[in-house]
Amino acid sequence: MISRIAISDVSPSIYFGGEFVPVKAVPHEELTVYATAVIEGHEQLTAEVVVHNASGKVVSRHAMTEVAPGTNRLQASISVAEVGDYFFVIEADSTSQYRTVLGSSEKYPLRADRERALVGSWYEFFPRSEGAVRNSDGTITSGNFATAALRIPAVAAMGFDVLYLPPIHPIGFAHRKGANNSLTPTATDPGVPWAIGNADGGHDAINPELGTMADFESFVTTATKNGLEVALDLALQTSPDHPWVHAHPEWFNKRADGTIAYAENPPKKYQDIYPINFDDDYEGIRDEVLRIIRLWASKGVKIFRVDNPHTKPVHFWQEVLTIINNESPEVIFL
CATH class of the missing domain: 2.60.40.10 (Immunoglobulins)
Incomplete structure (x- = not known):
């Protein structure tokens, strides 16, 4: 009035x-x-x-x-x-x-929010590329957190504030993409990091090729000692092999024949990625995402870069960000 x-x-x-x-x-x-x-x-x-x-x-x-x-x-x-x-x-x-x-x-x-939410220079960093070795038989041995940590002082010396990591989780095998988005990968193709999840775990797990959770925590410690914060990609999608697919099939969109629909952005097709459906168990998905954010925050990650936020409900972000901000004011989202 x-x-x-x-x-x-x-x-x-x-x-x-x-x-x-x-x-x-x-x-x-x-x-x-x-x-x-x-x-x-x-x-x-x-x-x-x-x-x-x-x-x-x-x-x-x-x-x-x-x-x-x-x-x-x-x-x-x-x-x-x-x-x-x-x-x-x-x-x-x-x-x-x-x-x-x-x-x-x-x-x-x-x-x-703290100042890093307003300004900061980011360095995108693929741990599997740092220290990777091409073997005599043509195969590639992935870099890992230990080899990637050796690069951190040089990144800090360039004046960056944030070390941004793509998804570091296990990568799916089903419909794995090869070079140049090929649908016929070779046995040595590592797959797309955004196709998250296999038998080794999902969003709460580390890709074994990169190391262990202890290796990741050591990586974060090294970054902190060099004046860098670690930002982690928060990609709310899965590979067909993700544990969620088997435990919560209701979290995904179904075609008329009952199969799960993969991600599409015509003319692009992402056969190796399943998008999330928030309609049938909103609270369950929200609580699982909160659990994941809290887990990585407990490991030293205080910045999350959200992949494709516009494909998730606005009220979901309002709720999740409010809860996390109230619990951990130092955590920020891009």
């Missing part, structure tokens, strides 16, 4: 699904807040942006000024000092010799 002082057109603000959702910033980043405030007659208004922390305590007040005289369009710059959840409101008042009128806007949520 509009109060006596009408406050409207507030920005930045995002209205989604019947509610305001957080705008993003990092600590000490200046955000310019705009609003239009009017009252009947010719009285002059004053207004402030009032910033509150998640518990509702006022942390700062910022006087607003007119963008241009006579427009009733107001502005003020705000910032917050720490990572966390906040909200701001616009408070306006008009005082004349006859009365004092106060007005307040809606609450507009603000989320402050």
Whole structure:
């Protein structure tokens, strides 16, 4: 309901699904807040942006000024000092010799992520390529976390902030792709890392060719010692060999003949990848994804690069990101 002082057109603000959702910033980043405030007659208004922390305590007040005289369009710059959840409101008042009128806007949520969410240089890094050896018989011995770790100091010396890894999980064998997207791979073709899952495990497992979980943790430790963060690809899809396919067939789209539909983006076909169907067990999928994120966060991964986020429901991301942000504010998503 509009109060006596009408406050409207507030920005930045995002209205989604019947509610305001957080705008993003990092600590000490200046955000310019705009609003239009009017009252009947010719009285002059004053207004402030009032910033509150998640518990509702006022942390700062910022006087607003007119963008241009006579427009009733107001502005003020705000910032917050720490990572966390906040909200701001616009408070306006008009005082004349006859009365004092106060007005307040809606609450507009603000989320402050750590600085790496705003800026950082990324180095995409395939561990299986670092230290790989072509043998005399033409086969290739994959690089692994131990050989790849030897490259980390050189990457750090180039000034990068983030070491970004593609999926490091077991790769499917069914419909495995060969060189140049061939459907007839050789016995030595390693497959596509995004075709996740085989008998060795799924999104919570390490490709044995790359090493063990202990090897991965050592890799992360080496990166940290060299001033680099490790970002991991979060690809919510599977190979036909993924454990989910057998344990949760309802998580996948079915054709009329009952077979699972592989991924397509015409004219492209991805016979080695099954997309996820969120319709039949949304809560089960959500909880499994949360488990996976928590697992890798516990191993030192605090950045996730999400593969094809637009192919998953918006409300799924809203829910997952809110839960993880509340539990682990240092975890960020790209």
